[in-house]
Amino acid sequence: MESLSALFDGFRVALTPAHLGWSLIGVVLGTAVGVLPGIGPALTVSLLLPVTFSLDPTSAFIMFAGIYYGAMYGGSTTSILLNTPGESATIVTALEGHQMAKAGRGGAALATAAIGSFVAGTLATLGLALLAPPLVRVALALGPAEYFGLIVVAFAAVTSVLGRSRTRGMVSLTLGLTLGLVGLDPRDGQARLTFGIPYLLDGIDPVIVAVGLFAVGETFFLAARHGLDIDELVPLKGSLWMTREEWKRSWKPWLRGTALGFPLGALPAGGSELPTFLSYGIEKRLTKYPEEFGRGAIEGVAGPEAANNAAAAGTLVPLLTLGLPTSATAAMLLAAFQQYGLRPGPLLFEQEPALVWGVIASLFIGNALLLVLNLPLVGLWIKMLSVPRPLLYGAILVLASVGAYSVHSSPADLVMLGAIGAIGLALRLGDFPVAPVIIGLLLGPMAEQQFGRAVSVASDSVTQAFARPVAGSLLAVALLLLAWPGLAKLVRPRRTRG
Amino acid sequence: MPRPTLLTTALTVALNFATSLGAAQGGTPTAAGQPRLAEPVRTVAGPAPDLTIVAPAAPGGGWDQTARVMQQVLRTSGLAQSVQVVNAPGAAGTIGLARFVSADAGNGSALLVTGLVMVSGIATNNSPVTLADVTPIARLSGEYEVIVVPKGSPYQTLGDLVTAFKANPRAVSWGGGSAGGTDEILVRLLADAAGVPRSGVNYIAYSGGGQALAAVLGAHVSAGVSGLGEFAAQLESGDLRALAISAPARIAPATSGFDAATVPTIREQALDVVLMNWRGVVAPPGISRAERRALESLIAEMSKSREWQEALARNGWTDLTLVGEDFGRFVTDETRRVVPLVVASGGGARRDWFEVLVLGALVASVAAAGLQRFRQRAMEPAIHATNAPLNRRSLGLVAAAVLLEAALIVPAGFVVTSALAFTLVARAFGSRRIAVDAAIGLALAAVVYLGFAKGLGVSLPTGVFS
Numbered sequence A: 001m002e003s004l005s006a007l008f009d010g011f012r013v014a015l016t017p018a019h020l021g022w023s024l025i026g027v028v029l030g031t032a033v034g035v036l037p038g039i040g041p042a043l044t045v046s047l048l049l050p051v052t053f054s055l056d057p058t059s060a061f062i063m064f065a066g067i068y069y070g071a072m073y074g075g076s077t078t079s080i081l082l083n084t085p086g087e088s089a090t091i092v093t094a095l096e097g098h099q100m101a102k103a104g105r106g107g108a109a110l111a112t113a114a115i116g117s118f119v120a121g122t123l124a125t126l127g128l129a130l131l132a133p134p135l136v137r138v139a140l141a142l143g144p145a146e147y148f149g150l151i152v153v154a155f156a157a158v159t160s161v162l163g164r165s166r167t168r169g170m171v172s173l174t175l176g177l178t179l180g181l182v183g184l185d186p187r188d189g190q191a192r193l194t195f196g197i198p199y200l201l202d203g204i205d206p207v208i209v210a211v212g213l214f215a216v217g218e219t220f221f222l223a224a225r226h227g228l229d230i231d232e233l234v235p236l237k238g239s240l241w242m243t244r245e246e247w248k249r250s251w252k253p254w255l256r257g258t259a260l261g262f263p264l265g266a267l268p269a270g271g272s273e274l275p276t277f278l279s280y281g282i283e284k285r286l287t288k289y290p291e292e293f294g295r296g297a298i299e300g301v302a303g304p305e306a307a308n309n310a311a312a313a314g315t316l317v318p319l320l321t322l323g324l325p326t327s328a329t330a331a332m333l334l335a336a337f338q339q340y341g342l343r344p345g346p347l348l349f350e351q352e353p354a355l356v357w358g359v360i361a362s363l364f365i366g367n368a369l370l371l372v373l374n375l376p377l378v379g380l381w382i383k384m385l386s387v388p389r390p391l392l393y394g395a396i397l398v399l400a401s402v403g404a405y406s407v408h409s410s411p412a413d414l415v416m417l418g419a420i421g422a423i424g425l426a427l428r429l430g431d432f433p434v435a436p437v438i439i440g441l442l443l444g445p446m447a448e449q450q451f452g453r454a455v456s457v458a459s460d461s462v463t464q465a466f467a468r469p470v471a472g473s474l475l476a477v478a479l480l481l482l483a484w485p486g487l488a489k490l491v492r493p494r495r496t497r498g
Numbered sequence B: 001m002p003r004p005t006l007l008t009t010a011l012t013v014a015l016n017f018a019t020s021l022g023a024a025q026g027g028t029p030t031a032a033g034q035p036r037l038a039e040p041v042r043t044v045a046g047p048a049p050d051l052t053i054v055a056p057a058a059p060g061g062g063w064d065q066t067a068r069v070m071q072q073v074l075r076t077s078g079l080a081q082s083v084q085v086v087n088a089p090g091a092a093g094t095i096g097l098a099r100f101v102s103a104d105a106g107n108g109s110a111l112l113v114t115g116l117v118m119v120s121g122i123a124t125n126n127s128p129v130t131l132a133d134v135t136p137i138a139r140l141s142g143e144y145e146v147i148v149v150p151k152g153s154p155y156q157t158l159g160d161l162v163t164a165f166k167a168n169p170r171a172v173s174w175g176g177g178s179a180g181g182t183d184e185i186l187v188r189l190l191a192d193a194a195g196v197p198r199s200g201v202n203y204i205a206y207s208g209g210g211q212a213l214a215a216v217l218g219a220h221v222s223a224g225v226s227g228l229g230e231f232a233a234q235l236e237s238g239d240l241r242a243l244a245i246s247a248p249a250r251i252a253p254a255t256s257g258f259d260a261a262t263v264p265t266i267r268e269q270a271l272d273v274v275l276m277n278w279r280g281v282v283a284p285p286g287i288s289r290a291e292r293r294a295l296e297s298l299i300a301e302m303s304k305s306r307e308w309q310e311a312l313a314r315n316g317w318t319d320l321t322l323v324g325e326d327f328g329r330f331v332t333d334e335t336r337r338v339v340p341l342v343v344a345s346g347g348g349a350r351r352d353w354f355e356v357l358v359l360g361a362l363v364a365s366v367a368a369a370g371l372q373r374f375r376q377r378a379m380e381p382a383i384h385a386t387n388a389p390l391n392r393r394s395l396g397l398v399a400a401a402v403l404l405e406a407a408l409i410v411p412a413g414f415v416v417t418s419a420l421a422f423t424l425v426a427r428a429f430g431s432r433r434i435a436v437d438a439a440i441g442l443a444l445a446a447v448v449y450l451g452f453a454k455g456l457g458v459s460l461p462t463g464v465f466s
Helices: A001-012 A017-035 A043-052 A057-082 A088-102 A106-141 A144-162 A166-181 A198-200 A206-224 A244-266 A271-288 A300-323 A327-338 A353-386 A389-408 A411-429 A435-457 A463-468 A467-495 B002-026 B062-076 B091-103 B117-123 B156-165 B182-194 B208-215 B228-237 B288-303 B306-315 B324-346 B351-378 B382-384 B392-412 B413-430 B434-455
Strands: B049-056 B083-087 B110-115 B135-149 B172-178 B203-207 B222-228 B239-246 B276-283 B316-322
Touching: A001 A017, A001 A106, A001 A353, A017 A043, A017 A057, A017 A353, A043 A057, A043 A327, A057 A088, A057 A106, A057 A244, A057 A353, A057 A389, A088 A106, A088 A206, A088 A271, A088 A300, A088 A435, A106 A244, A106 A300, A106 A353, A106 B208, A144 A271, A144 A435, A144 A463, A144 A467, A166 A435, A166 B351, A198 B091, A206 A389, A206 A411, A206 A435, A206 B135, A206 B203, A206 B392, A206 B413, A244 A271, A244 A300, A244 A411, A271 A300, A271 A435, A271 B276, A300 A327, A300 A353, A300 B208, A300 B392, A327 B208, A327 B306, A389 A411, A389 B316, A389 B434, A411 B392, A435 A463, A435 B203, A435 B351, A463 A467, A463 B288, B002 B049, B062 B083, B062 B110, B062 B276, B062 B306, B083 B172, B083 B203, B091 B110, B117 B182, B117 B276, B117 B324, B135 B156, B135 B182, B135 B228, B135 B288, B135 B324, B156 B182, B156 B239, B156 B324, B172 B182, B182 B203, B182 B222, B208 B222, B208 B228, B222 B228, B228 B239, B276 B288, B276 B316, B288 B306, B288 B316, B306 B316, B316 B324, B392 B413, B413 B434
Parallel strands: B049 B083, B049 B110, B172 B203, B172 B222
Antiparallel strands: B110 B276, B135 B222, B135 B239, B135 B276, B135 B316
């Protein structure tokens, strides 16, 4: 109850015209930077820090919060329409979302993403306001062994995206894992698979790989098939909005995505990618329309989109309650707090209640603003699909390359983008699935690091490292998920007979 | 696409304009009420010409912040007319260093931000270019490291921790930042001083300060090592306990927040270890003696300015100004001390089971897929006999567009290159109106450029328009 009245005071801070204005600027700016791959909320906040220094802290943070949430919206729009994920958290959205757009259901995909993000953002922000202190205690108790268990569960849950052929899926997955090896070994800082090229020492940026495989790879592929295939792209089929049926298929994934995203986002090493993969895997297993997955299933957009927005709110839990930055954006927000002489941490809620609750209230407001801004724009965005294809693909390439270039301000990133695009073309021509490459690249290094840490912490004993209740049960769940198809076959015949 | 981007552009530009106006008039919150320094205090020569500061890191980190704070201070104090910050991130700064040495040689108005992490990065990455290849200008600021334990830890003093460390080195785990960074260097120095062999050190590297902090708070590691600033809030609240600070003597008492003056130094606790995560600036090789003197006095003036001192306080940095030859000798000493520590870390036989596992799985799955294809072909030759034809011309045009972008973006600039790539791709997809496409491409690129480079300050090359 105490939090509720504090939140009410927060609304009084956030609802002043000036603060509403900053929130609006934030969400619009966030949407714009979310559209460009490579330019994300972290980079934007860091570039704006020097110029916002003259603002009062509350205005600045209200704007930054808007940028953070807005970027999640912008990233999903380009994922769906252009197959160009703007953020690593929206990579999964491209899998089903772009297929929906190609089949004329882009409007519904954008709507379910926007409404799902709103629902998830609102519920998760409520969670942030009410549950932050107890949640963070649980989160801190989880160590590397538990994270490793969680990542293995995610791997097991998404093996279903391996595609029709397990063997081919494994080629893609191990290719992704191999790309993830490139760079410095996170445990001892030694170079791996860098072939003496300094550029490769920092590894390959997942956003460049995603954009290279999806956007550039597809542009290559379509160019290679130009004039040989019939155009598959249907700008709009049926209603622009979600149908009754699509609403019915969306609301449960929204809630499940929120339930996954918020707690995982609050974990110090949870991040926003892990929940999107998990949500996708779960939706694919629970859906009544498994045959639609890979061809544009709305559940595959609704779930991950809710998950990434809920995770964004979850990230603020450790930041505001402990001063723990668990994502690049949170780290920039922390730097911003410090610039203002504020010390986010256990004492922030006591020392700066107006600021903290004002920011939390502005998250609700920013979320609502985003929904109000984005829903009417759906019609306009959809028109983009009617742009003649020569111009559409020209624009995709320009956007993909400006994003890739700005990651390191280096032309080498453009070479890498082209090379990954060529791999994407080869995979498509050889009928290998593309999504597992990304899964391997993102989850592989995470799994390796957490495994290494878990074993080191347990004084180099593997059995001791995982003989913990939570870690052990997570590994058991993963095993069950992997063995499920086989077990199901064993169980079913008996039932029919009996 | 153009409409919302235009809208954003307008807003961004308006925002930047409004806030820069605010900055000119209002001043900073910490400096509220104090008059701004009106007259430039530059005494040496006329105002410096255009200065370029290269931050060999992505926006946001300590080196980037140093560059951007310098930019602001040099501008507002009138010491330089125009200052440009360029980010050249990668490989602990060694990519930026190599580019700086080759591209800026002889340029008397360029500076590169450097620091302890670059010294160790040069060694671990076997960088062919080292800090001996640049002209030292000045050390500027730095941070001391603290060793902390969670509040429930049995270790009350550094002595307790070191006793346990000596008794069973692997049982004490140290959590800190990335491998080979300042935090690991400190743990290795401690191990040397305590007589523990380097191979026994159980150092767990976390990416980013937040994750290491979470590991200490959750008591997943025995002790945490990081810059004072990273732990200050949790030390203030009592969730962490500081055992020692890596400063040569106790630091000055703080007026607010956590008072680090209460933390004993490592030296006080009978181990002779001092370490600071210092940052400084260097100039390119091959500049004249006069240019070198000019840069040294410019930086010396800057570090004395009130704006710089305020920025140090705001960011929690310690003033470590050391200019010219002295700084050069300091860098040589640091290199001699740090390099053996980090080079030894990868010594001996490496058992990288993960690399072996992944590469093995890749080979196995490629082999399995090949075998499957071979079998299918043998069974149903009709289906797999013909390979689908490719439109080589279109594919070639798109590939050319990507390669041209990589080759031309720096010399010709973002706008021209993007328009060219746009036209080529449009042609590949069957458009015949080259002039119209070029115009559309140019317009799109110009809008993106205005919004992101001009409005937001993302560095995109200007090329022919510069």
